Amino acid sequence: MIRIPFNRPFATGKEIDYIRAAIATPKLSGDGPYTAQCHGLLEQSLGIQKALLTTSCTHALEMAALLLEIEPEDEVIVPSFTFPSAANAFALRRAKPVFVDIRADTLNIDESQIEQRITARTKAIFVVHYAGVGCEMDTILAIARRHGIGVVEDNAHGLYGRYRGRYLGALGQLATLSFHETKNFTCGEGGALLINDAQFNERAEILREKGTDRSRFFRGEVDKYTWVDIGSSYLPSDLLAAFLRAQLEHRDQIQSRRRQIWEAYARELASWAKTNGVRLPIVPPECEQSYHMFYAIMPSLESRQALISHLAGLGILAVFHYLPLHLSPMGLRFGERQGDCPVTENLSDRLLRLPFFTGMSSSEQNQVIDAVRAFRC
Numbered sequence: 001m002i003r004i005p006f007n008r009p010f011a012t013g014k015e016i017d018y019i020r021a022a023i024a025t026p027k028l029s030g031d032g033p034y035t036a037q038c039h040g041l042l043e044q045s046l047g048i049q050k051a052l053l054t055t056s057c058t059h060a061l062e063m064a065a066l067l068l069e070i071e072p073e074d075e076v077i078v079p080s081f082t083f084p085s086a087a088n089a090f091a092l093r094r095a096k097p098v099f100v101d102i103r104a105d106t107l108n109i110d111e112s113q114i115e116q117r118i119t120a121r122t123k124a125i126f127v128v129h130y131a132g133v134g135c136e137m138d139t140i141l142a143i144a145r146r147h148g149i150g151v152v153e154d155n156a157h158g159l160y161g162r163y164r165g166r167y168l169g170a171l172g173q174l175a176t177l178s179f180h181e182t183k184n185f186t187c188g189e190g191g192a193l194l195i196n197d198a199q200f201n202e203r204a205e206i207l208r209e210k211g212t213d214r215s216r217f218f219r220g221e222v223d224k225y226t227w228v229d230i231g232s233s234y235l236p237s238d239l240l241a242a243f244l245r246a247q248l249e250h251r252d253q254i255q256s257r258r259r260q261i262w263e264a265y266a267r268e269l270a271s272w273a274k275t276n277g278v279r280l281p282i283v284p285p286e287c288e289q290s291y292h293m294f295y296a297i298m299p300s301l302e303s304r305q306a307l308i309s310h311l312a313g314l315g316i317l318a319v320f321h322y323l324p325l326h327l328s329p330m331g332l333r334f335g336e337r338q339g340d341c342p343v344t345e346n347l348s349d350r351l352l353r354l355p356f357f358t359g360m361s362s363s364e365q366n367q368v369i370d371a372v373r374a375f376r377c
Ligand SMILES: Cc1ncc(COP(=O)(O)O)c(C=O)c1O
Pocket: 056, 057, 058, 059, 082, 083, 085, 086, 128, 154, 156, 157, 177, 178, 179, 180, 190, 191
């Protein structure tokens, strides 16, 4: 029986008050008062010009693909070591994901391998700030500028992480967030599109509102709304935004507790890791991480599986993470082969994530630490 889960969603206590107040308003659909408050909180705290809540990070990535006008036969650069959502957003447009390997230290896209994969058909580079540690954005943005292509940050993990002092999500033309229950800030399922290039503002509102100019109508800018473009229903109910507002308002409390948990793992597992040939996360000096996860790179697939079993035997759920996208059934359809992204293939087999959640008690964390320390590779 699992006593210590991998994740337990955290609630601040204010969520229920805001949801009750939302129910009392005549507006439960999208873009009500709580959605506007979440937009304001994100825009002010990140110093960006526009945020739009979406039903998921996956949907925000689909919006990004639409905004960048990714079309059939286009190519888009993406790391192989990520969730399928970004690659799926290009596949939906009948475009081709071009998978690039990751750096062995941060597990982020290897910026030194991007330029050689750019062709006349490349439309954009989608990066992922793995575990909320920033990619080498100066280099990536310079490559994109040289080739006149867009950069989208998939910042599902990294809200409030920084790169060279600037917030993740404020660096690319577009960025996405996730508020899935496993993320630092959640409303169960949810996301956001962050827009750092104002040329996309108006069309993003239209795409999100079923291809209509309904947002302009609600602002009183037009006297009726109509179908003006393609789109879908990407906006969440104001009930979810009410939940999310409580989370975003408790940024300091949530982030400082997660920082304590992360630092305790790093401190208490350092000598065990050294003795057993295990590598713990590396955060380069130019990055301030978001304290999203704590992982260990084990010496082999066998030792990773053995540690997962050892912990499960003690009632602790540790999990692996992404399977290489280039070797997935969909990735193979795009012509990828074993060996194309060797670092991804190697590290994906060896990576293990320990239980990490905002409401984790010190006693729970100490049990995990003791259980890990009792394991020998
Ligand atoms: C990097 C990355 N992008 C996108 C997603 C999808 O997020 P959502 O569940 O909000 O669609 C995930 C899921 O965890 C993820 O890890």
